[in-house]
Amino acid sequence: MSERSPAPGGLALIESLVNTLDIESGADALDTEDGRARLGLTQGDVPDARELRESLRVALLAHAGHPPHRAVTPLGTLLAAAPLLVAVDDTDGSARLAPAADGPLLSRVAAAVAEALVAGTWTRLKACEATTCHWAYYDRSPAGRGRWCSMQVCGARAKMRRYRAK
Numbered sequence: 630m631s632e633r634s635p636a637p638g639g640l641a642l643i644e645s646l647v648n649t650l651d652i653e654s655g656a657d658a659l660d661t662e663d664g665r666a667r668l669g670l671t672q673g674d675v676p677d678a679r680e681l682r683e684s685l686r687v688a689l690l691a692h693a694g695h696p697p698h699r700a701v702t703p704l705g706t707l708l709a710a711a712p713l714l715v716a717v718d719d720t721d722g723s724a725r726l727a728p729a730a731d732g733p734l735l736s737r738v739a740a741a742v743a744e745a746l747v748a749g750t751w752t753r754l755k756a757c758e759a760t761t762c763h764w765a766y767y768d769r770s771p772a773g774r775g776r777w778c779s780m781q782v783c784g785a786r787a788k789m790r791r792y793r794a795k
Contacts, residue, residue: 714729
């Protein structure tokens with residue numbers, strides 16, 4: 630839905646996962662083979678991926694100052710089960726948290742969150758305030774106060790509703 634450019638680094642994975650569900654139409658990319666393949670998922674991974682997606686959405690709504698859209702398993706509870714390791718580069722000695730295995734989505738998401746925390750970008754990943762949208766977007770505004778995934782769609786709708794209410 631958004632015309633914004635993708636989130637930086639590992640946040641692009643999180644943004645991509647959250648945006649697999651179009652709340653307004655109900656279309657879920659995790660129901661398609663192509664949608665699952667983009668995230669490296671099998672059909673059996675879908676229930677856990679959906680649970681993770683909605684927990685991430687609640688965190689992104691919180692980043693934007695909005696209440697949860699529904700009750701979910703807390704993101705911290707889910708990420709606590711993610712196997713991570715400290716990877717140290719042999720050439721320069723730099724270190725980072727990395728998934729213990731390449732495959733599990735949960736580990737890749739946990740590593741992306743850790744990377745974003747270190748970079749200071751985690752709270753810039755937000756969910757649109759429109760209740761029919763909640764699309765994930767990376768807020769690049771100078772003040773970090775973006776509210777909608779798209780000013781042309783969700784922002785315009787909200788402003789029109791406020792205008793009509795007057």
